[in-house]
Amino acid sequence: MCRIFGYFNAAATPHVMRTVAALQRHGGPDATGVAQGAGWGLGSNRLAVVGLDGGRQPYGRGGPVQVVFNGEIYNHEELRRRLEGLGHVIPDRCDGSVLPALYLEYGEEFTEHLDGMYALALVDTRGALPRLLLATDHIGMKPLYHRWDPADRSLYFASELPALLGFGGIGERVRESALDALLTTRTPFGTRTMYEDVEVLEPGTTWVCELGGPPRVRRRAAHVPDGAADPGDGFTTARQVRRTLRHEVGRLLEADVPVAVVTSGGLDSSLVTALAAEHGPQHTFTLAYRGTWPFDERHFAREVADRARTVHHEVEIDPAGFPGLLEDTVWHLGQPNADPIALSTYALFQAIREAGFTVALTGDGADEVFGGYERMRLATERAAAGADWAPAYLDALSAVPAALRGRLYTDAYRAHVAADPALPGAARQDLLHGPGTVLDRITRFELEQRLPAYHLRRVDHLSMASSVEARLPFCQRSVLSLGRPLPDHRRIQGGQVKRTLYAAAAGLLPDRVLSRPKQPFTLPVTAMLRPGTTLWEYARDLLAPDRTAAAGRLDGRAVDALFTAQAERPDDTAALALWTLLVHEVWDGQFRRSLHGRGTAAQAPGGTRPLAVAA
Structure with missing residues (x-):
């Protein structure tokens, strides 16, 4: 690497x-x-x-x-x-x-x-x-x-x-x-x-x-089937998926340096952990936040680690340090990524390296391959009912839903982006009108567009920021070749997502992990971005109305209204919108203002050592 x-x-x-x-x-x-x-x-x-x-x-x-x-x-x-x-x-x-x-x-x-x-x-x-x-x-x-x-x-x-x-x-x-x-x-x-x-x-x-x-x-040709006939009964398919994953996990554990496993407590990373443990004693890592917050999965990760008999490391970070952590994370990414979990990803890999590990296996990619996202389930159900599934699906992909974006943008910026849409034209056409079922098209879009841009670049940059190589069993060709052609009912049916992967994990994981409701592995930004916290004051300072309006793209009053709404009634939509604008402002300050500032040097994370950038 x-x-x-x-x-x-x-x-x-x-x-x-x-x-x-x-x-x-x-x-x-x-x-x-x-x-x-x-x-x-x-x-x-x-x-x-x-x-x-x-x-x-x-x-x-x-x-x-x-x-x-x-x-x-x-x-x-x-x-x-x-x-x-x-x-x-x-x-x-x-x-x-x-x-x-x-x-x-x-x-x-x-x-x-x-x-x-x-x-x-x-x-x-x-x-x-x-x-x-x-x-x-x-x-x-x-x-x-x-x-x-x-x-x-x-x-x-x-x-x-x-x-x-x-x-x-x-x-x-x-x-x-x-x-x-x-x-x-x-x-x-x-x-x-x-x-x-x-x-x-x-x-x-x-x-x-x-x-x-x-x-x-x-x-180049992908050499991965794109929707095909049912490869067999559910039991046979699940057994084949388990066997293939077992092989890939074993192969990806091979290295001449220490290897760890990331274990969040969800299905995907837990299955990787269980299969890795079959090859010998492992070290597992999970991340939590100091204090009491929603979506805390540390107890699920501990159950998985105990069952797999790993040496388990629980990394806890203090939300008071988020402003500095955000600046480091944005620098390493080089451009904004709206997922709040980016902070946690950066901190987790930093802890893995400090513990002496150079390689880490993760569960990334399973949701895209096997149909694990709630937005996939809702879209297929709407399509089956004859409803228009696309607007809600596209809003679920976004950091800020379309209606709210319209209120945040100035008239001039709304006109500009209407002529230069965010989604590549060919990708949008294939998503909405391409061959295959709605779930086929969504899966193709998630794998070919969203996964590399939004997930894989983030994992690569934030693991390598700490000199850790992230290895991804679910992204290997053999796994893709099994998961990609699964018919819809082997992926999502009756309100259950990732049906084949859950069947493949049966008997390997604690029952509580297999039966728990799916929840995102994320930073609970809605709860953390509230008055009185360090993060709130930091965001308030960087997203002041005159500052956000300066470039002529955003209505500063509309951005300020998001703070008012979040303070009075915390809401996922307002919180993620503010978080995303904050990430953009941090990036702009690091890469744009410094680029055009007189005598400014690009600085490595932490600001400890300036690195001169060639003119």
């Missing part, structure tokens, strides 16, 4: 490359490697997980094919044996060391042989002109941001947004519709980011360019 960065048909001094590396060294503290040639450069920050004594990047250093790589290749041993049988020499047992030989053997199709999570960059200097290839994994577990300038055909890329900005001259203009994207979908979807000139590679993408030429961008 690493952080990668580089440029193509462009230039960057060694100082700039060191600056970019420093801005994401938290994700790769064990080594930094850089290779540069005429018009190109590759760099890597390494977090050593497999093959600790080898793995020097760029892989293939000094040869005709050099690669920097972020992720894990779970089938690297099989690939190594195959490639050595074909006459290739693999220098060490690090998983990424197979990549140059794999490319030499299979060319641009080499990614078809990879089983894992990854974002990679490869330079091939065998031809008359150097060629760059970028690639991302099938579901987007490892993001890659880039700035392509079509005028001079130059490219800069990095694993994290703050690092990409470190090249200089990037991210100077925010998309005018970016605030609407945040409020509508909780973070930008598709290839978009908050910045006009920065995009993110979509999952399963191969991007190829010769020096000075235009790029060829290809979305």
